[in-house]
Amino acid sequence: MTHRAPDGRIATASGPGYDQAPPRAVYIHIPFCTNKCHYCDFNSYVVQGQPVMDYLRALEREMERTVSRIPAKSVESIFVGGGTPTVLTPEQMRYFLGTVNAYFGDRAADCEITMEANPGTTDPEKLAAMREGGVNRISFGVQSFDNKLLETIGRIHNTDDVYRSIENARAAGFDNLSIDLMLGLPNQTIGAMNATLDAALALGLAHYSAYSLKIEEHTLFHTLYHKNKLPLPDEDEELDMYLTVRRRMNEAGLRQYEISNFAKPGMESRHNKAYWRNKAYYGLGAGAHGYAGGVRHFNIKGVQAYIDACRTGLPVKETHDVSRQEAMEDFMMVGLRLLDGVRNDDFRGQFGVPMELPFGAKLEKMVQSGLLEAVGDGYRLSERGLLFGNDVFGEFLE
Incomplete structure (x- = not known):
């Protein structure tokens, strides 16, 4: 919301x-x-x-x-x-x-x-x-x-x-x-x-x-x-x-x-x-986005509007509470951009469960179609998946 x-x-x-x-x-x-x-x-x-x-x-x-x-x-x-x-x-x-x-x-x-x-x-x-x-x-x-x-x-x-x-x-x-x-x-x-x-x-x-x-x-x-x-x-x-x-x-x-x-x-x-790696970060300045404490925010864009807002408080325009499901989806979408892919050790560190629990069927489907490779403790884009990354990322929005 x-x-x-x-x-x-x-x-x-x-x-x-x-x-x-x-x-x-x-x-x-x-x-x-x-x-x-x-x-x-x-x-x-x-x-x-x-x-x-x-x-x-x-x-x-x-x-x-x-x-x-x-x-x-x-x-x-x-x-x-x-x-x-x-x-x-x-x-x-x-x-x-x-x-x-x-x-x-x-x-x-x-x-x-x-x-x-x-x-x-x-x-x-x-x-x-x-x-x-x-x-x-x-x-x-x-x-x-x-x-x-x-x-x-x-x-x-x-x-x-x-x-x-x-x-x-x-x-x-x-x-x-x-x-x-x-x-x-x-x-x-x-x-x-x-x-x-x-x-x-x-x-x-x-x-x-x-x-x-x-x-x-x-x-x-x-x-x-x-x-x-x-x-x-x-x-x-x-x-x-x-x-x-x-x-x-x-x-x-x-x-x-x-x-x-x-x-x-x-x-x-x-x-x-x-x-x-879907880590938290401060976002400062006009139009900047930030992510902290399970909340994403973005700031007022205009230069003078930003200056005016900072006189009385933080220049935040909107915030968005990130649900557990959305955070897991974000983890997969951004993490699979890395050629090393995503690891269960990192996923468990953020969510306490293996990634196969929420995404097992999707991961198996993409491995079978040649878009992902199962490697060690996780998954990464295949050579084919690297060229069709948007198809992979889109799977985690369904």
Whole structure:
């Protein structure tokens, strides 16, 4: 049941009928960008003219009120997303990271602190502020090494910006770097995909993500698509791109650990793995989602509305009490995105029963159809299941 929470309530007790450990992961949303890309439906706004410092002060108030209700202890990962967090000036960055350290300073010794960045927005002074503030991982939204494609999708950086940004980050002492790539873009060919992979893999980074373009409502691409003015690759071409990405990453010594993610051994995104393991996490900032105490919540989206809400309480727009059945379904849907799959040891840890008890018939059906493999203490996607993941995930919504 979803219900409005005018008082900004976030539950602190365990959800009904299952264990929900306190959050060890923190997501913080910075909603400002240099521009709006043609495919983007994220909660983001062009930074020019925005009340950035007012927003950062409001975010500090949300942090304070949140940890007073759900104390932050032994935090294992912090992820700063957007938007483009690196549009903050060095002074704004120092202020922001100072508030993060004040309220989420009780951290594991190896806590992963990631900040999303756009190429061209990370000069040496800003990178120094990020390092001083504790950031130890940067995820760059590169998308492609084809300048024409970058222009087509509305990115304002070019490949020179990418190389300069990676060089600056390494010079500043960052060695845990990731880049996002996209496939299925307008007029993208398998040749263009291979050229992008040549350039990306030559950088020798710790982590790569490769996502298919999705046409989302309220974007320029959605409008063009419905006017038949968006020349997208067909399904076979996009599948060929995905298979090429998988093969090339594997040949480069990068392990695919999730449907869209590849990493050197030990360099997987710990923060995203918390999501895929259906763990609790704090969600802070305009439009952010969080999950704690068996309750999901999402915040008010608008920048000024968020600032105003933080003056009097938590900026929560709605909350949703997660039932035991829904939590079990979520566990399976997100966990099977990982190539290691789901384990009964983890399932029992959250729910006290083996996964065969609620899902035995579904699991047997998918094993028999070749979409899942039974492995050791659990199940994982087969090679075929990896290509038809949505069919597998959909089984747990019935």
